[in-house]
Amino acid sequence: MAKAFASQGDMTEKKITFDEVGRDLYAFTAEGDPNSGIIIGDDSVMIVEAQATPRLAEKVIERVRSVTDKPISHVVLTHYHAVRVLGASAYGADQIIMSDVARGMVEERGQEDWDSEFQRFPRLFEGHESIPGLTYPTTTFSDSMTVYLGKRRVDIKHIGRAHTAGDAVIHVPDENVMFTGDIVEDHSACYCGDGHFADWGQTLNNIKDYDVDAIAPGRGAALVGKDAVERAIESTRDFVTSTYEPAKKVAMKGGTLKDAWDAVRAACDPKFKDYAIYEHCLPFNVSRAYDEARGIWHPRIWTDKRDLEMWEQLQG
Template identity: 45%
Template sequence: MGAKPFASSGDLADKEQTLEVLADGVYALTAEGDPNVGAVEGEDFLVCFEALATPTAAREWLARLREHTDKPVKYLVLSHYHAVRVLGASAFDAEVVIAHDDTRALIAERGKQDWESEFGRMPRLFKEPESIPGLTWPSVTFSDRLTIPLGGDRGELELRHCGRGHTEGDIVGWLPQQRILFAGDLVEAQAALYTGDAFHLDWSTSTLDSVAALDAEALVGGRGAVARGRDRVRAAIEQTRHFLEVMIREVRAEQERDGTLKGAFDACHAALVGTYGRWPIFEHCLPFDVARLWDELSGVERPVIWTAERDREVWDRLQG
């Protein structure tokens, strides 16, 4: 058997996009495990959630959205700093770009390296990369909670920081009136987790507890299908928690027996592949997931910056 293609570099097949209307004026676009995006109508404006990897890709999403509404985009919400979520922002022409305080700091610290890293890992998502004007910078940030009144009888959109998880600065978008949650990459529904910049111990406990406590009736995760109904929402949250808990158990056990990073990767792969191995980006993510978790359990508080060079080194060491 030949070496596995690097990350998602061999995934070149187009994915079928599905636009779903979750409630009056609430939209989600899913794409067979590619990053999800969403939008919420205010009385006379739109809030868009996530920006995709390039302006060209974002404009295609906006063209689908314009089949339902012609309201201008007033707010663009970025759940975290990863390139495939933010670099398409210029296409929205939003008045306000919102993110967490830590997301802005992470863009300043490692945004350029992350752009180069993700382009190498997932080239198909970067449709017409020359359309990217540069790093995306939020114009408004917050630390705990920010509320956007939607006007009329539409209620409000609450943006919340539930704790450290997929990154330091993840935020969710919560519609309490409709009981719909845009969870970003804090929750995946039938898609593997990327945890290369994560805080696994917080994420698997207090952060997911805070997400679950919202008691959503529909949940749009970072990837995968929309979870509809409380049972499926809970299942998506618990699937995410289980993936994290298995990794923590296996990596901790390998460290306790004075094992190696490769041993930890092999143990995690064996423990997870039966349940998650056929889900999107499993093979892509796991080497980077295990490398970060190994560091975290070794006392490295903040994730080491991923560069294109470090990506290849870790891949070749663990998955090559």
């Protein structure tokens, strides 16, 4: 019997922080757990990332209410993963926004992802019984859309594949602040199980082209100032490259998934072992990197059954 996933034993409650990253812009962070963002406009509030359950979403709402009593009108979901979207019903928003591709991924693999994530990371689903079902957007976009919260302009864009095929970023021009979802992380492992390694670097370059003054990343601390932004972008790039290149070398030589696991560990452990959720992400990252290196461009769907089969294989 294989040992449990590292995430199944991670039951320690994380300390929540609520940092202002620009005027009336906030990052809700929790020591490597999924972040949310808050954008306060003239008359209403936009939430970026919903959390995994309505009960966890209430923790975000509590922080929002500490700084404004304006109604929550919009929820933007940067991608389809269960830990990001299943709490959306708690906000009572008029619009729930995703990219067209992200909505398609809900259709294609949303239930499977929910079952998979719930099995391997139960702590992130506190109050799971309150989830009403899969979260579907009310509004989608192809390349970009703009929302005005009164006079405050918010640009929502798909600027490339990375963490998933349907990733969105949210840019607030008046403060030059970006909410990147899991395209950028800070001192946290990237989850690459649905990732596109060959595209991720260019997508990071596209973010760099904005030359933003602050980023609220998908996981990890708020990044305020150009130096912090640059550091996090480049550490994310290093993480993705250090995962993919060893797996690619193994795949090109006809090696096994277990060979790729050993090679990636040798490259990544010395640099990233202390990163949040590193052990949780690693088997899924190696599996996806090994697949992509063998020409499987469309990520295979993770299911609770496939998770366990993969883990058994890696445990030998």
